[in-house]
Amino acid sequence: MSTPTTMRAIVQTDADSTTLTLRTSPLPTIDSSKGEHLIKVRACAPCAGELLWPKNFPPPNPRELIPCPDVAGTVVSGPDDSPFQPGDEIYARTNYLRPGNARDYSVCVTGEMAHLPRGLSAVAAAAIPVSxxxxxxxxxxxxxxxxxxxxxxxxxxxxxxxxxxxxxxxxxxxxxxxxxxxxxxxxxxxxxxxxxxxxxxxxxxxxxxxxxxxxxxxxxxxxxxxxxxxxxxxxxxxxxxxxxxxxxxxxxxxxxxxxxxxxxxxxxxxxxxxxxxxFVMEPVRRHLEEITKLAELGKCRGLVDSVWPLEQYQEAFARLNGGHARGKIIFDLSLNQ
Incomplete structure (x- = not known):
């Protein structure tokens, strides 16, 4: 899978502000020895209140403040022995220690990923993990x-x-x-x-x-x-x-x-x-895999409130912060490209 050298990314300007901007950034690099995978993001979802997290719960190591911990996408590269190989469709709630997934390419580790539930689109799957x-x-x-x-x-x-x-x-x-x-x-x-x-x-x-x-x-x-x-x-x-x-x-x-x-x-x-x-949840692969089984059996489902292109991040976060969304706000990264 060929990859570009730059990508779009929504970035929070600093921890003391909830201001967001859309930037062009270089692609992230991965460390395969740590179980990291490069993911082409197909859809991602923000969490209510997450723009306050960097101020109230500063990341232990400074990092770029990119929102949206939920992601669905395609594996580009990763460890040779990974259960997630290039071309596999995955979804995850990624760890707060790393930047989020409101960008064209992101990073997931083995211990937080699961294969996309059969029959679900990336948009539908991105509504599931953190919740x-x-x-x-x-x-x-x-x-x-x-x-x-x-x-x-x-x-x-x-x-x-x-x-x-x-x-x-x-x-x-x-x-x-x-x-x-x-x-x-x-x-x-x-x-x-x-x-x-x-x-x-x-x-x-x-x-x-x-x-x-x-x-x-x-x-x-x-x-x-x-x-x-x-x-x-x-x-x-x-x-x-x-x-x-x-x-x-x-x-x-x-x-x-x-x-x-x-x-x-x-x-x-x-x-x-x-x-x-x-308590504060932690992304755990085996939990998401069990949820995947239930979703594939039709015993439970996510709920999408609305779908937005990445460029309409201001409107999407305004909808999220209004407190009246029915289910999850989703960014579909195939829109407006």
């Missing part, structure tokens, strides 16, 4: 429902069966995956979302859907104590997380991927033994 892997790690590791260590899916099904789970922002990128996977595990999922997304969240398996514009979670829990949940899985933080504290039973779990739950634990909450959990 699905985050949900997988919530349910099979960090919520602790099946124990203190990672468990297999079949083992987790026994532990989760019949558990009541509240998922905030259930129509968002991570929320739809938590809803789908928790439902597959046998949990009773209660999802929160806006009015226009109620039926969407139901379509992903939620047994109950609460319109956050109409339902006060504290009132809902106090009026129906039997409806309190075993686990809260918060995907949005702040007021939504604070309100969700009222819905969890004594001895339950409040897990957030946005902030440590104790930061917004409401005063006057009369509850005991509730465990707060906060």
């Amino acid at each position: 699905a892997e985050t949900a997988w790690q919530i349910l099979l590791i960090h919520a602790g429902v099946a124990g203190d260590a990672e468990v297999e899916f079949a083992t987790a099904q026994k532990a989760w069966k019949g558990k009541r789970v509240l998922v905030t922002a259930a129509s968002g990128g991570v929320g739809i995956w938590v809803t789908q996977l928790a439902t597959l595990l046998g949990a009773h999922v209660v999802g929160t979302c806006g009015t226009t997304n109620v039926e969407l969240v139901r379509s992903f398996g939620a047994a109950e859907v609460l319109d956050y514009r109409r339902v006060d979670l504290r009132e809902w829990a106090e009026q129906n104590p039997e409806k309190k949940v075993d686990v809260v899985i918060d995907c949005i933080g702040r007021k939504s997380l604070q309100d969700a504290w009222w819905t969890v039973r004594d001895g339950g779990v409040v897990l957030s991927i946005f902030q440590p739950p104790e930061q917004v634990k409401p005063e006057g909450l009369d509850a005991s033994g509730i465990r707060g959990v906060f």
Whole structure:
């Protein structure tokens, strides 16, 4: 596969600013001894809030600030003994230690990649990795429902069966995956979302859907104590997380991927033994491979909100930052080339 010498790249100008610019840059170089592969990017996806990460969570080693941790593309080159050979179609959530994938060519390592699910386009596949892997790690590791260590899916099904789970922002990128996977595990999922997304969240398996514009979670829990949940899985933080504290039973779990739950634990909450959990996901190849199997069987799916050419990055990030996207914002790098 012939490669050019330069490429397009969206770059964040510095860690203290969320300003982006589209530049022409040289192609990245790879170190095959570290499992690195050069990837021709076909599609990539940003994460909500990621332009704040460099300031709040500075990379340990300075690097070019390129957004979009999710990628789908084609292997150009890599280690000779890699399971991913030139021409293979792959997808991944790449490590924060390296620049992201909003560029024509990027770098993936063996331990974070999986082959593209059969039957999915690159655009559809790019909507999956970070959201699905985050949900997988919530349910099979960090919520602790099946124990203190990672468990297999079949083992987790026994532990989760019949558990009541509240998922905030259930129509968002991570929320739809938590809803789908928790439902597959046998949990009773209660999802929160806006009015226009109620039926969407139901379509992903939620047994109950609460319109956050109409339902006060504290009132809902106090009026129906039997409806309190075993686990809260918060995907949005702040007021939504604070309100969700009222819905969890004594001895339950409040897990957030946005902030440590104790930061917004409401005063006057009369509850005991509730465990707060906060974690940051890590890209893991075997998790993505398990998700690939489920996707190929039609048991779960990603959701694309909208598709943009790389040149319309300002409009795409404005859509993302508006907080009302249904699923993932995707850059299709074949557009406007």
